[in-house]
Every structure is written in C-alpha cells, then in structure tokens.
Amino acid sequence: MTAGAEIANLHKSYGLRGRAVPVLTGLDFVQRDGITVVLGPSGCGKTTLLRIVAGMEAPDDGVVRVRGDGRTGMVFQEPRLMPWLSAAQNVAFGQRRRRCESAGLLALVGLAGFEDALPHQLSGGMRHRVALARALANGPSLVLADEPFAALDQDTREDMQDLLLDVQRTTGMNVLLVTHSLDEALYLGDRIVVLDGGRIAADHSSPRNAGPRTREPDRRLAELIRATLQRKHS
Amino acid sequence: MTQTADAAPAPVGAPPPEAHDVAAPTSGRALRRPVARTVVRALVRALVGARYGVVVTVAVVGLWWLVCALRLRSAYVLPSPGRVWSSAVAMTASGELAEHVLASVGRVLAGFAIAFTVASAVGVLALLRPRMYAYLSPALNFLRNVPPLALIPLLILWFGIGETPKLVVIVLTAFVPMSMSITKGLRSCGQELLDVGTSLHFSRGRTFALIELPHALPDVLVGMRISLGYAWRALVGAEMFAAASGLGYLIVDAGHMSRADRVIVGVVAIGLVGVAADRLFALVVRRTLRWGIDDSWR
Numbered sequence: 356m357t358a359g360a361e362i363a364n365l366h367k368s369y370g371l372r373g374r375a376v377p378v379l380t381g382l383d384f385v386q387r388d389g390i391t392v393v394l395g396p397s398g399c400g401k402t403t404l405l406r407i408v409a410g411m412e413a414p415d416d417g418v419v420r421v422r423g424d425g426r427t428g429m430v431f432q433e434p435r436l437m438p439w440l441s442a443a444q445n446v447a448f449g450q451r452r453r454r455c456e457s458a459g460l461l462a463l464v465g466l467a468g469f470e471d472a473l474p475h476q477l478s479g480g481m482r483h484r485v486a487l488a489r490a491l492a493n494g495p496s497l498v499l500a501d502e503p504f505a506a507l508d509q510d511t512r513e514d515m516q517d518l519l520l521d522v523q524r525t526t527g528m529n530v531l532l533v534t535h536s537l538d539e540a541l542y543l544g545d546r547i548v549v550l551d552g553g554r555i556a557a558d559h560s561s562p563r564n565a566g567p568r569t570r571e572p573d574r575r576l577a578e579l580i581r582a583t584l585q586r587k588h589s
Numbered sequence: 590m591t592q593t594a595d596a597a598p599a600p601v602g603a604p605p606p607e608a609h610d611v612a613a614p615t616s617g618r619a620l621r622r623p624v625a626r627t628v629v630r631a632l633v634r635a636l637v638g639a640r641y642g643v644v645v646t647v648a649v650v651g652l653w654w655l656v657c658a659l660r661l662r663s664a665y666v667l668p669s670p671g672r673v674w675s676s677a678v679a680m681t682a683s684g685e686l687a688e689h690v691l692a693s694v695g696r697v698l699a700g701f702a703i704a705f706t707v708a709s710a711v712g713v714l715a716l717l718r719p720r721m722y723a724y725l726s727p728a729l730n731f732l733r734n735v736p737p738l739a740l741i742p743l744l745i746l747w748f749g750i751g752e753t754p755k756l757v758v759i760v761l762t763a764f765v766p767m768s769m770s771i772t773k774g775l776r777s778c779g780q781e782l783l784d785v786g787t788s789l790h791f792s793r794g795r796t797f798a799l800i801e802l803p804h805a806l807p808d809v810l811v812g813m814r815i816s817l818g819y820a821w822r823a824l825v826g827a828e829m830f831a832a833a834s835g836l837g838y839l840i841v842d843a844g845h846m847s848r849a850d851r852v853i854v855g856v857v858a859i860g861l862v863g864v865a866a867d868r869l870f871a872l873v874v875r876r877t878l879r880w881g882i883d884d885s886w887r
Contacts, residue, residue, distance in 0.1 A: 439881070
C-alpha cells in the first residue's frame with residue numbers, strides 16, 4: 356500500500372454549552388489504495404475525521420498516522436481561493452512553483468489560458484477546478500477532499516467528479532473523500548466506508564473500476580448501504 | 590456571476606464549458622502604460638465626471654458675484670470673485686502660496702507616516718496578542734472620542750510652539766481611523782482562508798505574511814484614505830496656533846489683517862489640495878490593486 360491514513364481508536368468531542376458532545380468514538384480505519392469515500396449523514400463526524408487526518412485539528416485520543424511521503428493536498432467544500440491572487444498564483448500558493456508548472460496543472464484541470472484570471476473573474480465550477488489544481492501542486496500522494504462538490508449544481512458536480520477520476524488515474528494518487536451523497540460515493544469510491552455515530556458502521560469495496568465508467572449505480576451495494584444507514588437511525 | 594451548468598463530462602484538458610461566463614484575464618501590458626498618459630486620462634475622466642460639480646461651482650460663484658455687484662455686502666466682508674482671483678494670482682506668482690502649501694503637505698506626510706507606523710503596530714498587536722490589545726483597547730476608545738484640536742493648549746504647554754504639537758495633532762487625528770481599519774482588516778480574515786494555510790503547514794509568520802496581511806489590504810487602504818482627509822483638516826486647525834507657515838497660518842494671518850480675499854484663497858487652496866491628494870491616492874490604489882476595489886475608489 357502507498358500513501359494513506361491509518362487511524363486507531365480515534366476519539367474527538369466538541370464542547371457545547373458546557374458539555375462535551377462526542378463526534379468520533381473509537382474509530383479504527385486503514386486506508387487502501389485508490390479512492391476511499393467516507394459516507395454518512397450530516398453531523399456524523401466525516402469532516403472532523405478529515406480535518407484530524409489533515410492535521411488541522413487534534414484528536415482527544417487515539418493514533419492518526421499518514422502513511423507515505425507526507426505530501427498531501429486538501430480540497431475543501433468551497434474553493435477557498437485567495438481573492439487577491441491569479442489562478443496560477445493560487446495554484447502555486449505557498450510553494451516554490453514556477454509559473455509554467457502552475458500553467459500545466461491548470462491545463463490538467465481544463466483551465467489552460469486562464470492563468471492570469473482572478474477568482475472573481477471565474478465561474479463557480481472553474482474556481483473548484485483551480486482549487487483541485489492547487490491541491491495537486493505539491494505532487495501529493497494523498498489528496499483529502501471534504502465534500503468538494505457539494506456546493507455545485509448537478510451538471511458541474513458530475514463534470515468535476517469525472518475530472519477527479521481522470522486526475523486520480525493519471526497521477527496514481529490516493530484520495531480520501533467525504534460526502535453525504537450516496538450516488539457520489541457509489542460513482543467515485545473504490546471503497547465506501549459508512550460512518551455513523553462516530554464509528555464505522557459498514558465498509559464496502561466498490562466494483563466501480565472493474566467495468567466501464569457508468570453513472571448507473573450498483574443497485575445491490577446501494578441497497579446494502581441504505582439498509583445500513585436506515586438500521587442505524589431506526 | 591451565476592453558476593453555469595456543464596452539459597456533459599469533459600475530458601481532462603478540455604476547455605472549461607463555463608468559459609462564456611468569464612471575463613478575459615487582465616493583460617499585464619495595461620499595467621505598464623506610461624504614467625503621463627495615465628495621469629492625463631485620469632484628469633480628463635475627472636473633468637468629464639465632474640461636470641455636475643462644475644455646474645454647482647459656476648452657480649455658487651455667479652451668486653457670489655451677483656451679491657458683490659449689487660453691493661449687498663461690503664467688499665471688506667465679502668470681496669468680489671475678481672479680487673480673490675487677483676490675490677490668488679499674485680500669491681501664486683510670488684511663490685507665497687506654494688510655500689504655504691508645501692509646508693502643510695510636508696507636515697501631513699510626516700504625521701501620516703508616523704500614524705501609519707503606530708496604527709500598523711497596534712493592528713499587528715491586536716492580531717497576534719489579543720490579550721495585550723485588550724489592555725490598550727479602552728485607551729484607544731477614549732482617544733477616539735477626544736478631538737485632537739482640544740489638546741492643542743496642553744500640547745503647546747508640553748512641547749512649546751514648534752513643529753511638535755502640530756505633528757502630534759496630525760498623528761492623533763490620522764491614527765484613530767487608520768488604527769480601527771487596520772485592526773479590523775487584520776482580524777477579519779475568515780477561518781476558511783486560514784484553513785488553507787493550515788492544510789499547507791504554514792508557520793504563524795507565513796500565515797500572517799501570505800494570508801492575513803494581503804487579506805487586510807483593502808481595509809488598510811480605506812483607513813489610510815479616511816485618515817488622509819482627517820489629517821489634512823486637523824493640520825489646518827493645528828497651524829492656526831503658533832505657526833509661521835502653512836495654509837492654516839495663511840488664513841489666520843490674513844484674518845488678523847482683515848484680508849478676506851487672502852482668507853478665501855487659503856480656504857480654496859486647502860480644499861483643492863485635499864481633493865487632489867485624495868484623488869491621487871485613489872488613482873494609485875486603482876492602478877495597483879486588482880481586487881477589493883469598490884465604487885468608492887472610482
């Protein structure tokens with residue numbers, strides 16, 4: 356296995372009106388190669404898990420290790436581009452990267468010729484493409500994505516999902532992506548981990564890569580995951 | 590800008606389907622235009638844009654001329670526009686007006702630079718050491734509500750009648766709005782952008798230099814612009830006490846000698862220099878900053 360997250364007995368709580376609300380309760384997880392999707396309803400701890408893996412939050416207890424060369428990229432739900440920087444400068448943000456390299460990454464995400472455009476000159480979908488290019492800028496072996504397409508309309512979302520699959524195949528990077536969309540999980544995931552109540556409720560390998568790419572979901576797997584989620588909430 | 594929908598999944602490297610929604614990237618050539626041409630264009634644009642102001646000015650001067658022509662007020666109290674114009678020409682030709690303008694501008698620039706330095710330090714303190722800033726905050730609030738001109742008698746007692754009290758008045762006047770804007774700008778950077786720095790493992794220094802500081806720039810510039818106007822107005826008040834040069838001195842001295850024509854020349858010069866300084870500052874900001882510019886900078 357190459358880069359990925361390894362998590363053992365992870366605990367995390369947030370303080371709310373003077374009492375601790377547990378979000379992650381003893382989570383164990385070892386990421387495998389490909390795209391791993393963490394699926395779950397809102398508030399189940401998906402984003403917290405990702406932020407802890409990214410080093411943006413500290414766990415209360417447990418062990419989190421990122422396997423590999425340590426080069427990670429992060430894609431947020433919103434593009435979060437620096438409004439004062441051009442698209443190329445955003446891609447190179449915080450790194451010693453030449454303009455031509457940034458231009459190459461922008462071309463990879465379909466934005467050749469827009470190197471000098473400021474974020475407010477780009478459409479929402481294009482800003483997300485720049486954010487993806489920025490996450491790829493340090494040649495990451497692991498990309499962490501926090502509901503990266505949730506704010507997009509359906510057509511743009513599907514386009515971005517295809518782009519992520521293409522880039523993942525081209526670069527060979529691993530991806531840990533959280534989402535609350537079952538359709539997105541089924542389309543993107545090589546592996547789907549269902550998170551609920553701060554723990555892993557189900558862990559499925561997806562046959563997505565075995566056949567040609569299709570938006571027709573694996574009905575058996577979809578039913579299985581739906582049943583898991585309903586069982587947890589009934 | 591509206592979000593646009595892509596009709597079909599695009600292959601890697603394909604042109605973005607939302608391209609119709611996008612403004613053309615700004616050409617770098619536009620930023621390298623000769624300065625002279627830029628200034629001339631700005632002046633022409635200002636004149637065209639100021640046509641309504643010209644109408645009002647002509648009306649006011651016409652009314653003034655009429656009052657004088659009908660002798661509704663004595664020439665001692667209200668000299669005619671012609672008389673004021675003659676005085677202005679004479680003062681300009683002798684270099685007297687320029688001397689006073691330069692003295693005032695020099696004081697404003699010195700006071701403005703000191704105020705900017707102190708306000709920046711306070712802003713950085715508020716960002717990096719909020720607890721220390723909490724000690725300072727009540728004093729700053731107090732200062733904000735005390736007109737610096739009210740301190741002039743005390744400043745003269747403490748510092749004499751030299752340049753220092755005038756400089757202190759300018760610094761205090763310019764400092765307050767600038768400090769508020771810089772502090773607000775530095776502290777208002779959203780967690781969303783700071784998270785990007787965290788995900789890139791930025792140090793505190795890099796987060797400040799690469800995210801918080803550029804993010805604060807529009808607020809800093811607004812504060813500087815407001816302070817420039819405040820400093821200019823306060824300066825004239827400061828020069829009215831114990832000064833030997835400057836536009837404030839010119840006005841007070843002319844008043845003592847009952848030369849209303851010279852008073853009016855001084856008042857008009859103050860207004861024109863203030864407007865010119867503001868427009869020049871706005872022009873520089875417009876030419877250098879590519880984001881965070883709203884209509885108030887036009």
